[in-house]
Amino acid sequence: MEFFKPDKVIVLVTEEAEKSEDFTNLQEELGALLEKVSIPSGKSEKELWDIFDCLADRVQSSDEVILDVTHAFRSLPLFSFGVAVYLRRVYDDISVSRIVYGAYEARKENRSPVFDLTPLLDLMDWTSGCEFFLRRSDAEILAQRLRESQSRFWRKKNDVSAEAFPRRLNTVAQKLRILSGALHLGRLREVMGTAHDILPLLKEVAYEAEHYAKPFRRILDEIKREVEDLAYENPDVLDKKNLERQLKMIEYCYKKGLVVQAVTTAREWMVNWLLLKKGEMNWLNRDIREKVEEELNCEAKLFISNKTGPKYADIWDRLRVLRNDVAHCGMNENPSRIDRILMNAEEIIAELKELLKEIKN
Structure with a gap:
């Protein structure tokens, strides 16, 4: 509440949790902001899918969602994460901006840190991007992740020296998009020329990928092997x-x-x-x-x-x-x-x- 100032707080509660003193206290503290949604405890596959419906049905078009899994139990944190991935990938107009966890066990002097687990959600986007490119030569999601990785650090340029910031991720993203488009449109000469241009960029970007786009670094060698077969310096x-x-x-x-x-x-x-x-x-x-x-x-x-x-x-x-x-x-x-x-x-x-x-x- 203190960090994000939400318009509404949807709390998923089991029958047991609803009877607890903690939930009563939460209702008193949040008042009209709180919307209670009753869920089963997730003891079977059917109950898990019922929870999926409860989560997905409460999210509307253009919503920005912040998922707090601090008090979730058993497998529900992992399942909630899966629902967040689903919403983020399927609905363009729904934003899952944060997944957070209040780490009570890591408290110091009665103050507990809040861990940002959103990078795990980003990893799923990287997974989709890498899979789309390696399986279907569709570079759109991968290029988007590369651009975001570069721009995210440049947005912090007032905090850290810009000397260390990534500069080539954007260039590689653009070239991969061109290569992907040329392949999907059957542009033989453009594929050869673009592939030839990409090869040295893949070598140059390795350092930046290691520090700013680790999921991309993992597939660099595979991308290089594929691109090498398509590259020719004299396509005309x-x-x-x-x-x-x-x-x-x-x-x-x-x-x-x-x-x-x-x-x-x-x-x-x-x-x-x-x-x-x-x-x-x-x-x-x-x-x-x-x-x-x-x-x-x-x-x-x-x-x-x-x-x-x-x-x-x-x-x-x-x-x-x-x-x-x-x-x-x-x-x-x-x-x-x-x-x-x-x-x-x-x-x-x-x-x-x-x-x-x-x-x-």
């Missing part, structure tokens, strides 16, 4: 190394569940592959690309008619069908099943690896 120069990196991105997208991106970029990869085979360096010219696409289409038609011809013609035809089905959202009379799409995409990626071997260094 078509050579075998460029094709290798493009194919790494296609495989990367497929493994992350970005199947649409993997399939659509695979089609462009085949155009790039034939352009490089022909020695055509003006590979980004639209007219030149259309001519090569038409050549691939003609080869595919001949392969279908005669069942003979270069292997890449068959790959192109199957990729064309797969890409059209995916890009047009299955809007045809005989759309492929999801499992068939995944299997076909995996098979084609393996065949593209064989085509790459035909390119001389």
Whole structure:
């Protein structure tokens, strides 16, 4: 009460706690501020979910919640923490700003410290951010945590010398967001260039991450390994190394569940592959690309008619069908099943690896 000045104090009480002298005293002290909510004691899974409903139902849109677990008992502090994580992650307009615990056992001269347990809540946000990026290449939450880690210390600049404050977390956050966006939009060249820019930043930011963003420091090496496979310093120069990196991105997208991106970029990869085979360096010219696409289409038609011809013609035809089905959202009379799409995409990626071997260094 003294620290936070709440508009309302919701007290969850069991039948036993409601009969206690402590609760009577609390009612007298808080008066109209106090709202009593009766809960079971949490002895079964059903009772725990009843407590979940009691907590979640009392929180309204735009509320700022401060959770005090000082007098919670048994597993309720941990369960309450789980509800706080749920509210924070699911509802954008609800803020769980603090989790506090009054440590009576740590008192000195009849004054008990109040421990701020909010960093545990922040850790859950870090967990979500790291998981989203490593599983789906979605950097939004991770970038938000990095930005917040940097700005939090800069807000304290009047208290401590700014010399020691983090300066690179924001930069890394922005680059990861760009990389994530490029992957999700299938921007082959931007992925390679951005990944190349990120690698030295990951090395430079290691010290700051160790001191100001420890959860990020734990996954730095894994991020570096993934980014290394996508990075290329000359993304606008078509050579075998460029094709290798493009194919790494296609495989990367497929493994992350970005199947649409993997399939659509695979089609462009085949155009790039034939352009490089022909020695055509003006590979980004639209007219030149259309001519090569038409050549691939003609080869595919001949392969279908005669069942003979270069292997890449068959790959192109199957990729064309797969890409059209995916890009047009299955809007045809005989759309492929999801499992068939995944299997076909995996098979084609393996065949593209064989085509790459035909390119001389």
